[in-house]
Amino acid sequence: MIAGRALLKDYPFYRLNRLLAGLQAGTPSPAMQAAGIHEPLMMSLGEPQNGPPAFIRGIIDQSFDLWGRYPPSNGSVALRQAIVDNLNRRYHLPTGWLGERQNILPMPGIREGLFLIALAAVEGVEAGEAPYVLIPNPFYQPYGAGAVYAGGRGVFLSASPANGFLPDYAGLDPAILRRTQLAYVCNPGNPHGAVAPRAYLHQLLELAIRYNFLLVVDECYAEIYPDQPPISMLQICAERGDDSLNQVAVFQTLSKRSSVPGLRSGFMAAGELMTQEMVRLISHGGNYVQGPVSEASILLWQDEGHVEANRALYRENLAIAAEVFAGYGGFHPVQAGFFLWLAVGDDEDFARRLWQEAGIKVLPGRYLGRSDSDPLTGQDLPNPGEGFVRIALVHPPSITRPALHRIAELLGC
Numbered sequence: 529m530i531a532g533r534a535l536l537k538d539y540p541f542y543r544l545n546r547l548l549a550g551l552q553a554g555t556p557s558p559a560m561q562a563a564g565i566h567e568p569l570m571m572s573l574g575e576p577q578n579g580p581p582a583f584i585r586g587i588i589d590q591s592f593d594l595w596g597r598y599p600p601s602n603g604s605v606a607l608r609q610a611i612v613d614n615l616n617r618r619y620h621l622p623t624g625w626l627g628e629r630q631n632i633l634p635m636p637g638i639r640e641g642l643f644l645i646a647l648a649a650v651e652g653v654e655a656g657e658a659p660y661v662l663i664p665n666p667f668y669q670p671y672g673a674g675a676v677y678a679g680g681r682g683v684f685l686s687a688s689p690a691n692g693f694l695p696d697y698a699g700l701d702p703a704i705l706r707r708t709q710l711a712y713v714c715n716p717g718n719p720h721g722a723v724a725p726r727a728y729l730h731q732l733l734e735l736a737i738r739y740n741f742l743l744v745v746d747e748c749y750a751e752i753y754p755d756q757p758p759i760s761m762l763q764i765c766a767e768r769g770d771d772s773l774n775q776v777a778v779f780q781t782l783s784k785r786s787s788v789p790g791l792r793s794g795f796m797a798a799g800e801l802m803t804q805e806m807v808r809l810i811s812h813g814g815n816y817v818q819g820p821v822s823e824a825s826i827l828l829w830q831d832e833g834h835v836e837a838n839r840a841l842y843r844e845n846l847a848i849a850a851e852v853f854a855g856y857g858g859f860h861p862v863q864a865g866f867f868l869w870l871a872v873g874d875d876e877d878f879a880r881r882l883w884q885e886a887g888i889k890v891l892p893g894r895y896l897g898r899s900d901s902d903p904l905t906g907q908d909l910p911n912p913g914e915g916f917v918r919i920a921l922v923h924p925p926s927i928t929r930p931a932l933h934r935i936a937e938l939l940g941c
């Protein structure tokens with residue numbers, strides 16, 4: 529359970545900075561230096577390193593005049609339509625099923641939206657009676673912040689090797705589900721890269737309908753996969769052919785797909801009422817996609833070539849990881865995304881050693897998860913991130929290979 533707002537001070541990257549403060553970074557290995565790495569290597573942050581697609585450069589200039597106008601709070605029609613077209617194409621959705629105005633809300637990145645949706649959907653009450661917000665554990669931090677600021681209580685569901693990193697929402701006690709107003713789902717999962725199968729997604733949606741809570745599905749890594757595209761919750765809703773989209777809010781972004789985390793552009797796809805509710809909330813206190821950014825985003829959602837090129841890079845990095853850690857028991861194959869979630873023993877200790885001995889920065893897994901107590905029994909539940917480190921495979925393969933070999937060396941494998 530979230531104890532209160534004080535918990536939010538513990539942002540993972542601040543904790544990492546504290547952990548490494550005052551420690552001298554080690555020298556990169558000769559193989560890393562031969563690959564051009566002479567400074568410490570950041571493998572802690574999920575920031576694509578391959579640069580934005582060059583073809584958006586001109587459109588920012590051409591849209592210069594738009595800096596002089598406030599953008600519309602629910603995005604431009606052209607951007608919303610480009611998003612609908614992209615979703616229809618990728619997921620073979622029935623034409624007309626998604627309405628650009630009714631169901632799509634462009635956002636300046638999805639981080640803020642994932643936080644704000646809790647404010648829109650959770651009706652907070654006094655502590656003790658607080659509604660539950662289900663959160664996978666480990667988790668992307670805005671989920672936890674959303675629960676806290678909305679006056680809810682986070683209930684953390686472990687994603688571990690024991691359950692294939694797929695939290696068991698359906699196994700929760702009905703007493704918890706009855707008090708649940710919102711459930712966050714991360715698919716593909718950050719940090720472990722698990723992809724939810726179709727049956728799992730169907731079951732989740734069933735659960736949300738039966739207990740009437742909102743399913744917030746973070747599909748940030750939807751387009752970073754080595755072979756099979758992950759199934760979107762939008763496909764599940766469309767296959768049902770009913771009004772189940774009303775129970776769902778799906779978030780996707782250009783940040784990883786198009787290597788433009790600095791552009792700040794993504795969207796929410798949801799039922800009409802929730803879309804309106806979010807537009808209302810954002811109009812009062814949120815932010816909009818800026819005009820030139822919107823024009824660039826349209827081009828990016830229309831193009832698949834650069835996305836395939838990015839995928840090829842991550843595919844190669846994942847193959848290198850599988851090769852380097854073949855035979856290492858702490859390695860779990862990644863189904864999607866670009867993170868390696870490696871079991872290493874004491875995660876803080878290993879991150880410190882890696883920094884001091886190899887000049888490589890990774891994130892201790894415990895910073896992404898938290899210990900909890902069972903809401904019904906009060907029984908202590910351990911932090912499932914402990915013992916893992918998250919390694920972002922965002923560098924070119926020529927750098928990834930020697931860096932992973934150095935990590936393997938330090939692990940003794």
Ligand SMILES: Cc1ncc(COP(=O)(O)O)c(C=O)c1O
Nearest residue numbers: 637638639668718748781783794
């Ligand atoms: C799981 C997950 N969701 C959402 C985001 C945020 O994406 P955006 O850049 O669109 O805010 C991230 C960014 O790292 C992420 O890892």
